[in-house]
Amino acid sequence: MSIEFILLTIIGLSAYSFYISKKKAAAISAINGAEIHSQPNYHGMYAAFLTISPALVLLIVWSFIEDTIITMRLRDYFSDITEPSIANFYIEGVINFVDDVNSKAMDHVNFFTATEYYKSTMHLNLLLKSIVLVMLTIIALRYSFKLISADFKARDLFEDVVIKVMNIASIFAIFITIGIVLSLLFETLRFFESVPVQDFLFGTHWSPQMSIREDQVGSSGSFGAVPVFTGTILISIIAMSVAGPIGLFSAIYLSQYASNRVRSFAKPIIEVLAGIPTVVYGFFAVITVGPFFREMGIFFDIEGFSSESALIAGSVLGIMIIPFIASLTDDALSAVPRSLKEGSLAMGATLSETTTRVIIPASFHGIVGSFLLAFSRAIGETMIVVMAAGFAANLTANPFDAVTTVTVQIVGLLTGDQEFDSAKTLSAFALAFVLFFLTLILNVISLSIVKKYREQYE
Amino acid sequence: MSIEELKVSIKNLNVFYGEKQALFGINLNIYANEVTSLIGPSGCGKSTLIKCINRMNDLVDICRYNGQIMIDGEDVNDPSTDPVSLRTRIGMVFQKPNPFPKSLYDNVAYGPRLHGMTNSKEDLDELVITSLQKAGLFNEVKDRLFEPGTGLSGGQQQRLCIARALAVNPEIILMDEPCSALDPIATAKIEELIEELKEKYTIVIVTHSMQQAARVSNRTAYMHMGELIESGLTKTIFSNPEHIKTQDYITGRIG
Ligand SMILES: Nc1ncnc2c1ncn2[C@@H]1O[C@H](COP(=O)(O)OP(=O)(O)OP(=O)(O)O)[C@@H](O)[C@H]1O
Ligand SMILES: [Mg+2]
Numbered sequence: 001m002s003i004e005f006i007l008l009t010i011i012g013l014s015a016y017s018f019y020i021s022k023k024k025a026a027a028i029s030a031i032n033g034a035e036i037h038s039q040p041n042y043h044g045m046y047a048a049f050l051t052i053s054p055a056l057v058l059l060i061v062w063s064f065i066e067d068t069i070i071t072m073r074l075r076d077y078f079s080d081i082t083e084p085s086i087a088n089f090y091i092e093g094v095i096n097f098v099d100d101v102n103s104k105a106m107d108h109v110n111f112f113t114a115t116e117y118y119k120s121t122m123h124l125n126l127l128l129k130s131i132v133l134v135m136l137t138i139i140a141l142r143y144s145f146k147l148i149s150a151d152f153k154a155r156d157l158f159e160d161v162v163i164k165v166m167n168i169a170s171i172f173a174i175f176i177t178i179g180i181v182l183s184l185l186f187e188t189l190r191f192f193e194s195v196p197v198q199d200f201l202f203g204t205h206w207s208p209q210m211s212i213r214e215d216q217v218g219s220s221g222s223f224g225a226v227p228v229f230t231g232t233i234l235i236s237i238i239a240m241s242v243a244g245p246i247g248l249f250s251a252i253y254l255s256q257y258a259s260n261r262v263r264s265f266a267k268p269i270i271e272v273l274a275g276i277p278t279v280v281y282g283f284f285a286v287i288t289v290g291p292f293f294r295e296m297g298i299f300f301d302i303e304g305f306s307s308e309s310a311l312i313a314g315s316v317l318g319i320m321i322i323p324f325i326a327s328l329t330d331d332a333l334s335a336v337p338r339s340l341k342e343g344s345l346a347m348g349a350t351l352s353e354t355t356t357r358v359i360i361p362a363s364f365h366g367i368v369g370s371f372l373l374a375f376s377r378a379i380g381e382t383m384i385v386v387m388a389a390g391f392a393a394n395l396t397a398n399p400f401d402a403v404t405t406v407t408v409q410i411v412g413l414l415t416g417d418q419e420f421d422s423a424k425t426l427s428a429f430a431l432a433f434v435l436f437f438l439t440l441i442l443n444v445i446s447l448s449i450v451k452k453y454r455e456q457y458e
Numbered sequence: 459m460s461i462e463e464l465k466v467s468i469k470n471l472n473v474f475y476g477e478k479q480a481l482f483g484i485n486l487n488i489y490a491n492e493v494t495s496l497i498g499p500s501g502c503g504k505s506t507l508i509k510c511i512n513r514m515n516d517l518v519d520i521c522r523y524n525g526q527i528m529i530d531g532e533d534v535n536d537p538s539t540d541p542v543s544l545r546t547r548i549g550m551v552f553q554k555p556n557p558f559p560k561s562l563y564d565n566v567a568y569g570p571r572l573h574g575m576t577n578s579k580e581d582l583d584e585l586v587i588t589s590l591q592k593a594g595l596f597n598e599v600k601d602r603l604f605e606p607g608t609g610l611s612g613g614q615q616q617r618l619c620i621a622r623a624l625a626v627n628p629e630i631i632l633m634d635e636p637c638s639a640l641d642p643i644a645t646a647k648i649e650e651l652i653e654e655l656k657e658k659y660t661i662v663i664v665t666h667s668m669q670q671a672a673r674v675s676n677r678t679a680y681m682h683m684g685e686l687i688e689s690g691l692t693k694t695i696f697s698n699p700e701h702i703k704t705q706d707y708i709t710g711r712i713g
Binding site for chain 2: 259260337339340342343344345346347348349350353357358361362
């Protein structure tokens with residue numbers, strides 16, 4: 001017997017509870033006609049919920065308690081060890097012990113008696129747990145079945161359950177977000193213990209690699225993040241200047257001018273672009289766009305056109321975000337009530353006058369939203385830039401230069417073997433934190449634009 | 459009443475949506491400085507008919523028509539007629555008020571700006587104000603001209619839409635159930651307005667209210683299943699209809 005089996009049993013019982021309760025409610029309603037307060041389905045669902053939830057709650061609580069108790073007990077076997085972290089190491093060894101694997105923890109005299117004890121306790125524990133959980137479920141099942149009557153308000157109660165579940169889900173989402181931000185923040189603060197904030201934010205030289213070799217001169221590394229961020233912004237701007245006009249115009253064409261027939265095949269094709277994995281775009285950048293731009297560079301005699309450049313990465317990134325802009329803008333434009341379009345045309349406006357004077361202003365917030373979404377996609381994108389823009393942290397506004405971006409640097413800093421407390425590794429968290437902060441500001445700005453327009457026009 | 463002047467003449471108009479025929483051989487005359495009302499049960503083709511006059515049906519891909527619509531002796535469907543300039547001569551007010559998401563001022567100034575009708579800011583201001591006055595809205599909104607038009611009540615919005623249509627100084631105003639979303643008081647205001655407007659404009663109004671048709675219109679046309687059953691002076695239609703279907707409809711037996 002295993003915990004999976006118990007879970008299946010409980011779920012099975014709950015399904016059974018749904019079935020019999022629904023049946024009972026249906027029987028009552030057959031007798032009483034319309035008198036029954038809730039539909040049989042609601043009775044069934046509420047009963048199923050009542051049946052399953054005590055066992056689930058107990059299971060979670062039990063798992064916590066069993067962990068605490070067993071570690072406490074095992075601690076007794078290693079009472080000769082005073083250092084807690086070493087004792088924990090032995091306890092871990094016991095818990096994770098597998099017969100045919102050698103472990104350093106076996107050196108301790110009590111190790112095998114401890115594993116014996118652990119095994120038998122856990123066995124007993126599982127048995128006890130199974131019995132208690134199944135019993136509890138059966139009791140809950142009987143209780144929920146008894147509750148059903150013509151005026152039992154199962155529908156309202158179930159509504160409450162649904163609302164609570166949604167509440168919990170949203171609270172969970174919020175806590176996850178807070179957790180991520182906090183962990184990022186703590187690592188960032190650790191980084192700033194070794195590197196001053198102002199050096200990071202305003203320094204113009206980025207070369208974290210040097211800090212590995214501690215014995216060498218200049219081992220401290222250089223963590224001026226300005227070139228990394230200007231690189232990100234340069235590439236995103238190039239991407240937006242490719243995707244902005246193309247996306248906007250194709251959206252206008254699709255929503256206002258195209259006939260239904262054109263629209264029905266053109267829109268899916270554009271949306272396919274969004275489904276292409278970014279690695280493929282990376283290939284496209286390296287194999288097709290890169291050489292093409294280089295040829296152009298030679299043709300027009302542009303000095304210092306490197307094979308990895310902001311222009312190449314930015315334009316391919318731009319192609320990648322076209323569908324975001326086109327599709328979301330199209331949705332925004334199409335959402336403008338037809339009556340406004342007709343009103344304007346009836347005033348003797350042409351279709352393009354109507355588009356620029358009525359439809360775009362009316363859907364402006366949607367358009368801004370789609371642009372900002374695309375922009376934050378561009379800022380967060382890694383793969384294409386890794387493949388097409390390089391790692392060199394140049395402080396430049398020249399699109400023909402190789403540049404690097406925040407995400408690329410984070411990848412570079414965290415891949416391969418790393419010590420997790422060196423300034424080099426920690427700098428990745430600082431970069432990530434600033435990036436997070438930037439996108440946050442972007443979102444706040446976009447929301448406030450949207451809100452302003454809503455207030456003005458709705 | 460002075461001598462009748464023919465403004466719009468519709469001859470043998472057939473309209474199709476795809477395979478389905480919506481209007482069958484319509485013949486109707488509309489006279490200048492009069493209110494002509496179109497009545498008939500839902501789906502009989504009233505909206506379709508008035509949309510043919512300013513060619514709004516061009517927007518519907520599947521819509522085809524034949525027949526003749528003459529405005530001041532000029533064929534609306536003639537290839538040389540530009541629907542855009544045609545529509546500047548014909549104002550339209552819709553069933554649901556549809557102010558643009560702009561300020562009151564910009565709503566009324568929309569047409570004049572589009573067609574470059576004024577030369578200076580002062581001219582435009584004046585045009586906006588007189589249009590709002592003509593629509594009987596100015597006094598209610600004079601201190602909120604720069605607030606969004608969508609913030610008005612339904613009846614005010616509808617009068618704003620009328621002001622917007624008046625600002626381009628059209629010859630004909632088409633109204634498709636302009637009061638159906640309004641309460642009796644707002645409706646009374648619009649009816650009063652129609653009464654005043656007919657001094658200068660030719661008005662066609664679609665309505666579901668017999669009383670409204672009787673109150674505001676000089677002439678009435680009754681339509682049924684895409685056919686024009688009967689048209690004539692409102693007095694005659696309501697007191698002494700020729701056709702049994704008309705009689706049934708106005709006395710409330712069909713529709
Ligand atoms: N865009 C369209 N596509 C297809 N059929 C249409 C379209 N517009 C109208 N029709 C059809 O044409 C006929 C006349 O419609 P119309 O809107 O002119 O009726 P109506 O008299 O204005 O009705 P109501 O009083 O309900 O507004 C109806 O049968 C309708 O289904
Ligand atoms: Mg209609």
